Amino acid sequence: MKPAAFEYHAPRTVDDALALLDAHGDDAKVLAGGQSLVPLMNMRLARPGVVVDINRVAALDYLTLGGGALRIGALCRQRTVERSALAAEHCPLLRDAVRLVGHVQIRNRGTVVGSLAHADPAAEMTAALTLLGGEVTATGPGGERTIPADELFVSYLTTSLDPRELITEARFPVLPAGAGWSWTEIARRHGDFALVGVGVVLTVRGGVIADARIALTGVGPTPVRAARAERALVGAAPGDARWGEAAEAVRAEIEPDDDIHASAAYRRHVAGVLTQRALAEAHGRAREAA
Amino acid sequence: MAVRKVTLRINGKTYTGRAEPRKLLTDFIREDCGLTGTHVGCEHGVCGACTILLDGEAVRSCLLFAVQAEGAELATVEGLADGDRLHPIQQAYQDHHALQCGFCTPGFLMTTLALLRDTPQLTETEIREALAGNLCRCTGYQHIVAAVAAAAEALASGAHPDAYPPFARPAGHAASRRRTADPARKERERSAANDRRTSGAASKRRPRQS
Amino acid sequence: MKLEGTQTLPAPVETVWESINDPETLRRCTPGLKELSATGPDAYAATLTIGIAAVKGTYKGTLTLSEKRASTHLKIVLEGTGGPGFMKGEGVVDLEPQDEGTLVKWTGDIQVGGLMAGVGQRMLGGVGKMLIGQFFKCLEQHLGTGA
Numbered sequence: 001m002k003p004a005a006f007e008y009h010a011p012r013t014v015d016d017a018l019a020l021l022d023a024h025g026d027d028a029k030v031l032a033g034g035q036s037l038v039p040l041m042n043m044r045l046a047r048p049g050v051v052v053d054i055n056r057v058a059a060l061d062y063l064t065l066g067g068g069a070l071r072i073g074a075l076c077r078q079r080t081v082e083r084s085a086l087a088a089e090h091c092p093l094l095r096d097a098v099r100l101v102g103h104v105q106i107r108n109r110g111t112v113v114g115s116l117a118h119a120d121p122a123a124e125m126t127a128a129l130t131l132l133g134g135e136v137t138a139t140g141p142g143g144e145r146t147i148p149a150d151e152l153f154v155s156y157l158t159t160s161l162d163p164r165e166l167i168t169e170a171r172f173p174v175l176p177a178g179a180g181w182s183w184t185e186i187a188r189r190h191g192d193f194a195l196v197g198v199g200v201v202l203t204v205r206g207g208v209i210a211d212a213r214i215a216l217t218g219v220g221p222t223p224v225r226a227a228r229a230e231r232a233l234v235g236a237a238p239g240d241a242r243w244g245e246a247a248e249a250v251r252a253e254i255e256p257d258d259d260i261h262a263s264a265a266y267r268r269h270v271a272g273v274l275t276q277r278a279l280a281e282a283h284g285r286a287r288e289a290a
Numbered sequence: 291m292a293v294r295k296v297t298l299r300i301n302g303k304t305y306t307g308r309a310e311p312r313k314l315l316t317d318f319i320r321e322d323c324g325l326t327g328t329h330v331g332c333e334h335g336v337c338g339a340c341t342i343l344l345d346g347e348a349v350r351s352c353l354l355f356a357v358q359a360e361g362a363e364l365a366t367v368e369g370l371a372d373g374d375r376l377h378p379i380q381q382a383y384q385d386h387h388a389l390q391c392g393f394c395t396p397g398f399l400m401t402t403l404a405l406l407r408d409t410p411q412l413t414e415t416e417i418r419e420a421l422a423g424n425l426c427r428c429t430g431y432q433h434i435v436a437a438v439a440a441a442a443e444a445l446a447s448g449a450h451p452d453a454y455p456p457f458a459r460p461a462g463h464a465a466s467r468r469r470t471a472d473p474a475r476k477e478r479e480r481s482a483a484n485d486r487r488t489s490g491a492a493s494k495r496r497p498r499q500s
Numbered sequence: 501m502k503l504e505g506t507q508t509l510p511a512p513v514e515t516v517w518e519s520i521n522d523p524e525t526l527r528r529c530t531p532g533l534k535e536l537s538a539t540g541p542d543a544y545a546a547t548l549t550i551g552i553a554a555v556k557g558t559y560k561g562t563l564t565l566s567e568k569r570a571s572t573h574l575k576i577v578l579e580g581t582g583g584p585g586f587m588k589g590e591g592v593v594d595l596e597p598q599d600e601g602t603l604v605k606w607t608g609d610i611q612v613g614g615l616m617a618g619v620g621q622r623m624l625g626g627v628g629k630m631l632i633g634q635f636f637k638c639l640e641q642h643l644g645t646g647a
Contacts (some may be wrong), residue, residue, distance in 0.1 A: 001333045006292075008311030008357060026524060031358075037554075038353040039334035042314070043615045045584055046554040051311070053358060079347070103423025105338065105401065108347040109354075119553075121623060155630065156623045157553035190422040193622065221626055257625040258501070 003041040010053040014139065017054050017166055022141045025051040026163035030057070032074060033110035035102065036118045060168060065090060069134070069171040078107035078125075090174040093132070093181040093199060097124040100183070101179040103191045103254070113167050116152065118157050122193040122218040124185070126153055130223040131199040131215035134172045138163035153222035176211070179203045180286030182278040185217070186270055188261070194218045195262045196270045200278040202238075204286045209233050214246070214275060219267055227252045229275070243279040247272035292364070298359045300325060301369030302457045309356040316340045319355035319366060327367040327396050331425075338424035341397035342366050346460030348404040365458040367396035370403070379403060382441035390428035398424045402438050407454050410446050414439065416470045501624045504607040507636045511643040513595050517571040519639060520593065529638035530578070531631045536563065548580055550557070552586070552627055557584030557616050565597045571595060585614015591632075608632060 011017040021028050029048035031037060032055065040046035054060060054074065061075035063084055070091050072081065078098050081087050087095045101107055101115065101124050108123060115125035128134075129149040136147050141164050152159050161167065175181055185197030195219045203211040212233035214226040229249035236242050256267035297306045300323055307322030313478070314333070319342070320326045331339030333352045340352040343365035370377035376384065379402050389395040399423065405412075405420045415436050418431075426434060445453050509516050519525045523544060527536040532550035539545050542565040549558045560581025568574055572595055579588035587610070594605045610628045612620060620627070 001313065002317075003312045005310065005312055008355070012355070023615065034353050034358075035335060035350075038355075039336075040555055040619065041312075042333045042352070043584075045551070045615060045619060048554070053355075054360060103338075104405075104420060105341055105348045105350050105423045106335065108344075108349050121626070155552075156627055157555065190419050195503065221623075221630070257629070259622050259625050261622060 001042045001044070003038075004047045006041075006048055007050045008053065009050070010056045012056045012058070014057055014059060014166070014168060016140070017052055017057060018139060018164070020050065020052045021164045021166060021235065024052075028052050028163070030117070032114040033077070033106075035106045035110040036103075036114065036120070052233075054166070063087070063127070065174070066123035068169070069173045070094065070106055072112050072170045072172065074111060074113040074166065074168050076112055078110045078112055079104070081101060081112055082107060091132070091172055093175060093183055093201060094128050096174050096181070096183040097128045097199060100124055100185060100191075100194070100197075113170050116170055117159060117167050119153050119155075119157050120193070120232050121156050122195075122197070123223075124183070124194070124197060124217065127197055127199055127215045127223040128183070129170065129172060130225060131201060131213055131214075132173045132175075134170060136167045136171070137169045138162075138165045138233055139168045140206075144168075149223075155221040158221075175201060176203050178287040179211075180282035180284065182281035182285070184274050184278045184281070186274065196256075196267050196274060198271065198274040198278045200275070200282040200285050202233075202279065202282040204238060204283070205235060209236055209238055209242075212279075214250065214278075216249070216250070216254060216275075219254045219271055224254055226253050226275070228253050233279075238283050240280070243276045243283075246279055247276040250275045294357055296322075296356050296360055298362050298364060298392070299457065300364045300366055301351075302455065307356070311355055311357050313356045315342075315351040315354040315356045315359050318359075319351060322356075325366055329396055330493055331393070331397075336425070338396070338397040338401065339394050341400045341424065343400055343404055343458055346404070346458065348401050363457050363461055365400065365403070367399050367436035368454065369390050369457060370399060377403075378453055379406070379437075379441045382437040382444060385439055386433045386437035388429060390482040394424060394426045394428075398426070398434060402441060403454070403458060405438070406442050406445055407459070408414045410442060412442065501610045501628060501642075502607070503610065503625065503628055503632065504605075505629070506600060506631070507604045507606070507640075509602045509604060509636070509640055509643055511601060513571045513597050513602045515643065516604070516639075517574075518593055519643060520574060520576075521565060521568075525639070525642060529642065530563075530633050531634045534558075535562075535588065542566065542568070547576065548578070548587075550615075550631070551584075552620075552623070555616075555619065557587075558582050559584075559587055561587075567568070584616040585612060587612045587616070604636070606632070 009020050028050040031051050031053040060073040062073040063076045064071045065086050074256050078101050081098045112125050134149050138145055138147055154160050180202045183199045185194035187194050199215045201213040212230045215230055216224045229246045251268050251272040256264045258264045293308050296309050305323045309318055319328050329339040329340055331337035335350045335353045341348055342351045345363050401424050419436050527533055532548045535547040536544045544563045546563045547560050559580030559582035563578045566575045574593045576591045589610045591608045596603050
């Protein structure tokens with residue numbers, strides 16, 4: 001299976017990349033890691049007339065810490081985050097989630113930002129951004145704008161980006177001091193898309209849950225924050241009974257679909273199980289916050 | 291679409307060809323460079339038969355266009371053996387009957403090469419997870435796992451100092467090969483390189499490129 | 501992939517019935533329907549470009565209406581083949597009056613084959629529901645403005 005013909009450009013600066021996107025609009029696709037785009041092109045399910053390869057825009061390849069967040073440039077490979085001491089220290093949840101993205105060969109090329117822009121409903125990176133309350137900078141003909149996670153992911157494979165915009169940076173807030181975290185997912189084989197994935201961040205203060213964040217992937221067109229379950233946890237004493245209640249709350253909140261990999265009922269059940277496990281693990285890691 | 295000249299290095303040797311932008315790297319390696327050891331399986335990034343090393347990292351060559359590899363350092367299965375002398379990893383695969391039809395084998399070998407280079411000691415679970423991106427229809431995987439474990443032992447023994455030739459090692463940050471005078475970028479690179487140096491075991495095992 | 505749902509529309513059953521039998525309305529409200537030309541009573545040749553984000557395919561096929569019981573029941577079958585494979589959507593619609601409007605009960609069966617299925621099977625149910633939702637939203641707007 002070979003892709004259809006296209007015009008190829010490999011700009012070296014962000015401005016040049018944007019000029020190309022502006023000129024070609026939705027006939028152009030950005031090529032970064034290519035781990036989602038190129039399979040679609042090989043199968044001719046996607047046939048962009050113009051490919052804007054940003055792999056030569058060196059200025060986009062960075063991973064730094066600033067403003068209380070991990071700042072990840074558009075070209076930063078998933079493997080870089082996986083191996084990063086900064087990520088391990090300041091945002092181990094992201095590190096744990098990125099490890100489960102596909103396989104090593106995919107992570108060596110695939111980018112975190114690319115995964116966000118692709119917005120697969122079972123992706124880890126989109127759920128991690130949602131869980132941590134992160135945001136992206138999108139740059140386009142009108143300049144730069146900041147898009148928070150809950151405004152970025154609109155539906156299956158659909159973001160609120162304009163075709164002429166490029167996400168140049170993603171920011172994942174660091175975990176609060178003493179917070180516990182957990183990322184857990186279930187898939188039929190290691191490296192498959194998750195049937196359901198759950199991420200949790202938990203802060204405990206004075207023996208009571210001060211903050212709880214729960215996000216799921218694979219249970220809808222976009223990542224889901226289990227807001228009702230979160231609210232019920234805040235102010236409560238941590239413990240197995242609490243995790244069980246949260247699991248039920250999550251089951252009541254989500255509306256997963258049937259597909260050939262798993263039924264809605266299975267997804268609903270598993271979402272609860274994973275929520276319970278993730279909360280227990282996060283609690284085990286949490287240290288009393290100051 | 292205009293045909294372009296593509297120059298790259300494979301197994302330490304320079305190759306030049308002409309390709310349309312849509313030509314996949316797999317096809318360029320096989321057709322334009324004459325190296326047919328890299329196999330075409332699924333062409334959508336699932337089977338791993340096309341795995342090669344690009345600038346030292348295992349990648350799916352079916353998900354790269356040849357033009358993207360301009361100036362890159364590739365390693366393919368043809369670079370493993372030294373004449374008639376099998377690479378220790380190949381020897382382990384042979385000794386442990388880790389191939390039958392051999393179609394998936396080049397991909398497995400390249401994945402194994404990068405794996406053992408970066409993680410010389412690993413558990414069976416770690417081996418299985420690391421190989422999860424390569425599919426085999428013949429063997430049922432047991433012998434492959436055994437071969438990788440045996441190869442790890444053989445390589446750890448120190449008896450094979452040249453097991454990882456320069457073209458099979460990461461050349462450092464790809465951007466560092468392009469010298470530009472942007473101080474902000476250099477600062478980011480420096481801190482990213484610092485980050486990599488402190489990022490655990492992998493960087494300690496990687497020989498310093500001068 | 502079987503789906504079902506209900507929808508209320510702000511118009512009496514007879515008006516809703518006319519709408520969903522009207523080729524103009526079908527052309528306007530069926531997502532991705534590019535061409536619709538009559539080939540016989542209740543039968544049309546159709547060209548459909550359907551997909552999500554960058555993943556799109558063009559299918560050529562037919563749209564047929566059958567099992568017609570005026571103002572009550574209708575079956576719509578839309579099927580086509582194209583580069584990405586084949587697709588077939590069968591929808592059964594039942595109408596009943598509800599207050600001043602109409603209650604629509606629909607069931608659907610969507611099948612996709614070929615490459616599109618290999619990639620899109622995971623999202624078929626969700627995307628299918630979304631597209632059916634778009635159809636009814638368009639219909640609602642159309643009826644709301646007074647057909």
